[in-house]
Amino acid sequence: MKTLPLSAVEIKGDFPIFARSMRNEKPLIYLDSGATSQKPRSVIDAQSHFYEHINAAVHRGAHLLAEEADAAYEGAREIVANFIGAQANEIVFTKSATEGLNAIAYSFGSAEKGSRLSLGRGDSIVVTEMEHHANLIPWQQLARRTGATLKWIPITSEGRLDYSTLEEIVDSSTKILAFTHQSNVLGTINDVATLVAAAKSVGAVTVLDACQSVPHFPIDVKALGVDLLTFSGHKALGPTGIGVLWGTSSILEEMEPFLYGGSMIESVTMTQATWAPAPRKFEAGVPNMAGAVGLGAALQYLSDIGMENVHSWEKSLTDYALSEFAKLSGVSVIGPLTSENRGAVISFTVDGIHPHDVGQVLDQHGIAVRTGHHCAWPLMKKFGITGTTRASFYLYNTISDVDSLIAAVKSAQEYFKV
Amino acid sequence: MELDSLYQEVILDHYKHPHHKGLSNEKDAQVHHVNPSCGDEVTLNISVSGGIVTDISWDGVGCSISQASTSIMSELVIGKTVAESYRVMDHFSQLMSSKGTLKGDEDILEDAVALAGVSKFPARVKCALLGWMAFKDASVQAIEESEK
Numbered sequence: 001m002k003t004l005p006l007s008a009v010e011i012k013g014d015f016p017i018f019a020r021s022m023r024n025e026k027p028l029i030y031l032d033s034g035a036t037s038q039k040p041r042s043v044i045d046a047q048s049h050f051y052e053h054i055n056a057a058v059h060r061g062a063h064l065l066a067e068e069a070d071a072a073y074e075g076a077r078e079i080v081a082n083f084i085g086a087q088a089n090e091i092v093f094t095k096s097a098t099e100g101l102n103a104i105a106y107s108f109g110s111a112e113k114g115s116r117l118s119l120g121r122g123d124s125i126v127v128t129e130m131e132h133h134a135n136l137i138p139w140q141q142l143a144r145r146t147g148a149t150l151k152w153i154p155i156t157s158e159g160r161l162d163y164s165t166l167e168e169i170v171d172s173s174t175k176i177l178a179f180t181h182q183s184n185v186l187g188t189i190n191d192v193a194t195l196v197a198a199a200k201s202v203g204a205v206t207v208l209d210a211c212q213s214v215p216h217f218p219i220d221v222k223a224l225g226v227d228l229l230t231f232s233g234h235k236a237l238g239p240t241g242i243g244v245l246w247g248t249s250s251i252l253e254e255m256e257p258f259l260y261g262g263s264m265i266e267s268v269t270m271t272q273a274t275w276a277p278a279p280r281k282f283e284a285g286v287p288n289m290a291g292a293v294g295l296g297a298a299l300q301y302l303s304d305i306g307m308e309n310v311h312s313w314e315k316s317l318t319d320y321a322l323s324e325f326a327k328l329s330g331v332s333v334i335g336p337l338t339s340e341n342r343g344a345v346i347s348f349t350v351d352g353i354h355p356h357d358v359g360q361v362l363d364q365h366g367i368a369v370r371t372g373h374h375c376a377w378p379l380m381k382k383f384g385i386t387g388t389t390r391a392s393f394y395l396y397n398t399i400s401d402v403d404s405l406i407a408a409v410k411s412a413q414e415y416f417k418v
Numbered sequence: 419m420e421l422d423s424l425y426q427e428v429i430l431d432h433y434k435h436p437h438h439k440g441l442s443n444e445k446d447a448q449v450h451h452v453n454p455s456c457g458d459e460v461t462l463n464i465s466v467s468g469g470i471v472t473d474i475s476w477d478g479v480g481c482s483i484s485q486a487s488t489s490i491m492s493e494l495v496i497g498k499t500v501a502e503s504y505r506v507m508d509h510f511s512q513l514m515s516s517k518g519t520l521k522g523d524e525d526i527l528e529d530a531v532a533l534a535g536v537s538k539f540p541a542r543v544k545c546a547l548l549g550w551m552a553f554k555d556a557s558v559q560a561i562e563e564s565e566k
Contacts, residue, residue: 023420024420354480354481354482355456355481356456356458356480356481356482356483356542356545357425357481357482357483360421360424360539360542361421364420364421371456372455372456372457373456373457377457380457386456386457386458386459386479386480387456387457415421415425416430416482
């Protein structure tokens, strides 16, 4: 265990990438963890170790390597399960959170007519106005294919869900309520308990996009009460190409598989096949074994530090950043202005300077941010803007990173004479 | 500073005082182009008469590079034949894909040579090309329309 309080400076040392320099020989100030996080040495080593010493196809071989590969892959599944308070057989490895959400939508779309999960005319799917495209388009298209109606919970000008509309929008026609735990643009953390209660009262299935929450604060799926949840590995210090789909045992049993092939079967004839129990039923083909092992190492790293510590450190960074942003003139933060129920993501606009141009100036200072619509085009339209500059923080960021960001924003205003 | 090679004074002037911005009522074709990666948008009207680009007007939202480049492009092509303006566009496309190795021919590109520095920033090249792609699309449509 690392000692309290969290020392972000010490943690930076665990991440090899911070040893490199950026343009103009500036050190890297990485404020784009909402897009993807950097990787600690232990994650990089775990993947290399798998390829150098273990590599074999899981669930197939009769040799020592296959046994060890099985143990490594299933061991990673155990780590993921423990990290979110789940059972190992409820954890499905996917390639990404996007794939997980699409897979759920696809599976529901192919559910047998008349089953609890099947949709048709007269049914509705409910999302929110703050969804990332990955938790909007799969449902929009599922509605289009099945004849169901897509509805959404609007947001307030402060960037919170307008819960007063919940009773009207979630009704007896609602079959699915899919929503994000934390907005990737606004930082808003949604009230899962209220949304789950509304869904349960009408018998709807709940799907939680946990991409921006699992990496940043403690999650217990049982306490959340949702039916399905997805997150990506690469936003949680893990490698790219590995994601997690979690579901209750009962819903995973009900769901149709979405990829057919090797490993996912129980028995096969030329005309028929039956499925292995979850999670195998959803993992056709040789999976991303090294990716899973890398994700296991990443979540182990986070557990060793303690997610409560990660959360409280990010909260202190958010408090400080919001107070510094409030002092700037000509700069508006899009989203809640206090750190209450809010993550360490700060989207902002600068009067007279397009986000691309802000990002370009920041880049000259070695500061990496995201600019544009953040895959949330409807949300941008709601706020009447084309894009924002987004600084997203993680455990390796420091107070001095915030100071550098604020100074660079001021220098952009000077450069563009606004 | 490296930034100055990207944001030359000419570019900032066009950005703050864009030419031919504001859509005219007269047009032979209108197109709407977006840059899906950043959400920048341009709507462009074109008038073509006897093979000559007689007018361009446009509106849109975008960064300094996309706005300045569209403004400069409008200045360049109005009054030229469509064929001549395509030659200018080819020079500009070459400049943009040069990764900083070309300076651009000022006799052909005029103010557009100020955008040469953009080619050193791969993420910004598509910003500089947004208005030009809209022009190309609009000119093709205007010619097709006139041949109907």
